[in-house]
Amino acid sequence: MTVDGESPPAISTQVPPGVRCISCGYDLAGLDSSGRCPECGTAIAESVRGDGLAFADAGYLRTLGRGLRVIRVSVSAALLCWLGGSIGLLLISAAGVRIPSWGYDTAIGGLLLASCCLYVLGWWVATTSDPRDDSQGLPRSAIIARYGTIAIIAAVACMLVLGTWLANVRDVVRVVLLFGLIVQHAAGSLYLNQLAERVPSARATKMSRNAFTAVVTLATAWTIEAVLDALSISPPRGSSGTATVLRLAMSLLGLVMFIAGIVAIARQFTAAGIIRKDVLRFLASRAGANP
Ligand SMILES: [Zn+2]
Structure with missing residues (x-):
C-alpha cells in the first residue's frame, strides 16, 4: 500500500x-x-x-493502537471506580447523608461493569490478528487474553447481582474472578511481550515481562494461601507459637498478593502505553512519507 x-x-x-x-x-x-x-x-x-511493527499494515496498526488505548482507559476507569467508590462511601458516612445503600451500590456497580465492558472491547480489538498471520490464526496468548475477558466480566456481573446474598455462591464466584483475572492478565502480558519485541522496544519488553512475573507471584501466593486454607488452619486461632507464625504468614501472603497485583497492573499498563506510542509514531512517519 x-x-x-x-x-x-x-x-x-x-x-x-x-x-x-x-x-x-x-x-x-x-x-x-x-x-x-x-x-x-x-x-x-x-x-x-x-515482522517488525514498523512495516506492518497501516490498517492493522491503527486497530492495534485503538485497542491498546481502550484497554488503558478501562483499567484507569476500573481503578477510579474502586478508589472513588471507597472514598465516596467514607465521605457519605462522614457527612451523615442518608443514601439508600442499594442506590450507591448500583451506581458504583454500574460504573464498574461499564469499565469491564471497555476492558473486553479493548482486548478484543487489540488482539485483532495481523493480516500477515491470518492463515496461522491468533497466537495462544492472544486467544486467552481475548476470551479471558468474557470470564472476568461474567464473574463481575455475578458478584454485583449476588451482592451480600448467597455468601457461599459469592465465594465461589470470587475465586473464579481472581483465577480469570490471573490467567487473562498473564496471557495479556505475554501477548504484549510479543508485540514489544516486534516494535522493538526494550522497555516495553521488560515491562511486560515484569507484569507476567508479578502475576505469577500473585498466583503462587494465592495457591499457598489456598493450601493453608484447605488444611483448615485458617484463620489460625490461639496464642501458641505455631498459630502466631501461621497468622503472620497469612498476612504476609495477603500483602504479597496486594503488592504483586498492583505491580502487575501498573507494568502491563505501562507496556501497553509504550507500544501504543510507538505504533502511533510508525503511523505518523508513514503519513509523512506519503503526503
Ligand atoms: Zn497481499
Missing part, C-alpha cells in the same frame, strides 16, 4: 519460504521480491523486511 516511488530499492531475489503478505497474508514464497503481491498489489519488498 505504498506509492511506487518510495518502495525500497528493488533487488530481484526469490522470496524465501514462510514470508506472507503484510496486507493480506498471501503466501509469497518463491515469488520475485521486486514484484507485487498477486492478491492485493502490495509491494513484496515490504513483506520481506521482517
Whole structure:
C-alpha cells in the first residue's frame, strides 16, 4: 500500500519460504521480491523486511493502537471506580447523608461493569490478528487474553447481582474472578511481550515481562494461601507459637498478593502505553512519507 516511488530499492531475489503478505497474508514464497503481491498489489519488498511493527499494515496498526488505548482507559476507569467508590462511601458516612445503600451500590456497580465492558472491547480489538498471520490464526496468548475477558466480566456481573446474598455462591464466584483475572492478565502480558519485541522496544519488553512475573507471584501466593486454607488452619486461632507464625504468614501472603497485583497492573499498563506510542509514531512517519 505504498506509492511506487518510495518502495525500497528493488533487488530481484526469490522470496524465501514462510514470508506472507503484510496486507493480506498471501503466501509469497518463491515469488520475485521486486514484484507485487498477486492478491492485493502490495509491494513484496515490504513483506520481506521482517515482522517488525514498523512495516506492518497501516490498517492493522491503527486497530492495534485503538485497542491498546481502550484497554488503558478501562483499567484507569476500573481503578477510579474502586478508589472513588471507597472514598465516596467514607465521605457519605462522614457527612451523615442518608443514601439508600442499594442506590450507591448500583451506581458504583454500574460504573464498574461499564469499565469491564471497555476492558473486553479493548482486548478484543487489540488482539485483532495481523493480516500477515491470518492463515496461522491468533497466537495462544492472544486467544486467552481475548476470551479471558468474557470470564472476568461474567464473574463481575455475578458478584454485583449476588451482592451480600448467597455468601457461599459469592465465594465461589470470587475465586473464579481472581483465577480469570490471573490467567487473562498473564496471557495479556505475554501477548504484549510479543508485540514489544516486534516494535522493538526494550522497555516495553521488560515491562511486560515484569507484569507476567508479578502475576505469577500473585498466583503462587494465592495457591499457598489456598493450601493453608484447605488444611483448615485458617484463620489460625490461639496464642501458641505455631498459630502466631501461621497468622503472620497469612498476612504476609495477603500483602504479597496486594503488592504483586498492583505491580502487575501498573507494568502491563505501562507496556501497553509504550507500544501504543510507538505504533502511533510508525503511523505518523508513514503519513509523512506519503503526503
Ligand atoms: Zn497481499
